[in-house]
Amino acid sequence: MNKKLVAALSGGAALMLxxxxxxxxxxxxxxxxxxxxxxxxxxxxxxxxxxANAAMQSADAGNMESKKVQQTDSQAFGQISGAYAELAKALDQAGPPPVDGGDKSQKDAVQELNSLSKGYADLKKKVDGLDTKDKLKFADGLRTLSNGINKLNEQSEAAFRKLEAGDVGKAMARQKGCQAQKSGASKGPSVKPSAAS
Structure with a gap:
């Protein structure tokens, strides 16, 4: 799996951060x-x-066999899917932010987080179905997955921009829970997959 694919995976988290x-x-x-x-x-x-991203980076760091990369990615996609589902619940339980249009922004963001969760669950199924016996086919499959991840992240940007606008975004930035992973966040959905795996 290529490093740019791993970088794309945390794009949704980067949007939140x-x-x-x-x-x-x-x-x-x-x-x-x-x-x-x-x-x-x-x-x-x-x-x-x-x-999950760190596990995939570790799998990419060495000459890990395709089957092991597949297992690592599958587990990571499942973990990311679950995390986005829980983020949607947390946002739903927090209620709308106390600003004009907060209700719509919150609903849109919850919908997008649930969509990301479903999208990563779909990616888990796809990575499970890749042919690990043929390295070239496997690499091509990973590139296709990378494109899917970028699309998922792009879909969520607009809703997060609204949610994080103005003083609500400043308030979120002051909270330890929203700051903790900043250093681990990557460039996000603008990252394009490369030809190498």
């Missing part, structure tokens, strides 16, 4: 309270995604 804000207002405490409701339970899920 690339938090920026535009202005301050008097709702600071409400925003902080809301962000804490989401970020505290989210921290464990960000770690699951980071750990």
């Amino acid at each position: 690339a938090l920026t804000g535009c202005s301050d207002d008097d709702q600071g405490k409400k925003n902080d309270d809301w962000a804490k409701k989401f970020c505290d339970p989210a921290q464990a899920q960000f770690k699951r995604i980071q750990d």
Whole structure:
């Protein structure tokens, strides 16, 4: 599996962590309270995604046989799928952020997280079906999966941008649970797969 594929995998997490804000207002405490409701339970899920990516990077670091790479990737995809499902639950339980349009932003982001969860579950099935006996076919299969991951991450960007806009994003950035994995987040969905595996 190529390193750029692994980098693409954490794009969804990077979207949650690339938090920026535009202005301050008097709702600071409400925003902080809301962000804490989401970020505290989210921290464990960000770690699951980071750990899954680390496992795939380890599989890619050496000359691991295709079957072992397949098993590692399959387990990681399952782990990432579960993490996104749990992030959707955490966001649903946090309720809408206390801003104009917060209800729609939250619903859109929950839908996208659930979509990412389903997408990674589908990728797990696909990687399980790859032919590991033929290295070239296996590498081609991984490249196809990389394209699928990029598409999944691109679909979620708009909803996260709305959720993370302005003071809500600033509040999320102040929460330990949303900061913890920043150093482990990669470049995200702009990464394109390379020809080598």
